[in-house]
Amino acid sequence: MLVGRKVTVLGAGIAGLAAARALALHGARVTVYEQSDAIREVGAGLQISPNGMRVLRALGLAEGLAALAPRGEAVELIDGPSGARVARMSLARGEYRFVHRGALIALLAEGARAAGVQFRFLQEIDRVLLGAHPPRFVTAQGAEIEAEVLIGADGLHSRLRAALNGAAMPFFTHQVAWRAVIAAAPDAAPVAQVFMGQGRHLVSYPLGRGLRNIVAVEERRRWVEESWNLRDDPMTLRAAFREFCPKVRGWLASVEEPMLWGLFRHPVAVRWHGHDAAIMGDAAHPTLPFLAQGAVMALEDAWVLADRLARHETTGAAFAAYKAARAPRCARLVEAANANARNYHLSGLRRTIAHAVLRAASALAPDALLNRFDWVHGHDATEGAGG
Incomplete structure (x- = not known):
């Protein structure tokens, strides 16, 4: 038609x-x-998860994306201040791309x-x-x-x-996010890492072609504009994560001009x-x-x-x-x-308990953590006849 x-x-x-x-x-x-x-x-x-790759394949663009974007191996949840790994989820069961x-x-x-x-x-x-x-x-x-x-x-x-x-x-969530791209180490593993802390977290993964993506989120009371084009002082970003581990602080030291936007719930x-x-x-x-x-x-x-x-x-x-x-x-x-x-932003006893549960699940049933999202990543929007 x-x-x-x-x-x-x-x-x-x-x-x-x-x-x-x-x-x-x-x-x-x-x-x-x-x-x-x-x-x-x-x-x-x-991050393009398998449900997105199915659409790109149906559009005839999956091979083009694969040539541009590394295939993700895992997602790691990490305690931000100590740098200790809390959990690891393998992405081997599906095609995940970082682009x-x-x-x-x-x-x-x-x-x-x-x-x-x-x-x-x-x-x-x-x-x-x-x-x-x-x-x-x-x-x-x-x-x-x-x-x-x-x-x-x-x-x-x-x-x-x-x-x-x-x-x-x-509705302003009282959270703001910075985004930046920095140079990646040549041997950077294709792993998405989530560094979790009290009232804040940072996500990073390599994008291929010598680049690393950074998205950092902080809870704050002060209103920030909902715009993708607002630039911020990198010192403000570094100060927000000054209590995090050396790896995170090292990445942020390389950020020259982060973009900042307020997170709103629509x-x-x-x-x-x-x-x-x-x-x-x-x-x-x-x-x-x-x-x-x-x-x-x-x-x-x-x-x-x-x-x-x-x-x-x-x-x-x-x-x-x-x-x-x-x-x-x-x-x-x-x-x-x-x-x-x-x-991602738990604190106190709740944070301690949650991290202990995640560590146990990662050790005893490593697939269970990612299985919770099968309804997300396993979906195929291209399957079957139209409704």
Whole structure:
């Protein structure tokens, strides 16, 4: 049902680019509108778990990613101050990749162009107008553009989400996160390490090509803007982790210009679609970065959205089937990420007990810790016929 249909996608991030390629592979004529002057991404690293790799394989991009990104061997939980390992989870049972966000964006953009997707840059969207057929959007320059089918992959501050649901009221979690990329040792093992401390934690893993990713989170009362482009003083980051082990302090000594953003909890959207328009990715279900699933959720959305549009005779039926397939899973993933934030920052007796339990589980039943996430990583969004 998509062959020859005109589909407009707002946003050239991971969600928008993956959706654009998936839609184009089904025969749609896809145009992506992006506010920047080119496709670029200033972010740091990402973990792509097996459920994300299944989508990339279905999109024909898994081999391209494998050439760019090291395959993860394990996840280690480490006591931040002492540097002692608390638990180790092998990743041998599935394909996990560590990749720079910019490299994934470039791969998806190349794939979209190869599938015939067209791009319109310097197109900042001011508002989306729904209720009349077809949907329309207005750019900051004043142009009003109609779309046969409109997909909102325009992130946390989505104009299409606002048109469907009204203004959102995000909740500041009183946590902030820094992200940075530094040089990696040539022999760095492809292991994701989580250094846990009271009220803070730091995650690091190599990205290949001589780079190491760092994401550090601290609890604080002072409000911080929810922006991916706010730069911070590296001394502030180092001070926040001054009690951590020498390995962490050594990495942070190499950070020259960390990016800082406030972590906000957004509600999962109530309305995902209407009037031949639908939202996906962060526009529909923003998540905190504590389950490493934000990018993967966007990839899953992209495949399911294109699949349902290809299988159903009407846009309304397709979008309803897309939401039915995705909303319960995404809500559960968001809640699991919220819970992980608390688990990493324990203190006192609770911390001592939790670490003892983790050490015992890691020694006696090493697969049990990762098995808890089988519902996450074992999911295959590409499997079976559309609902």
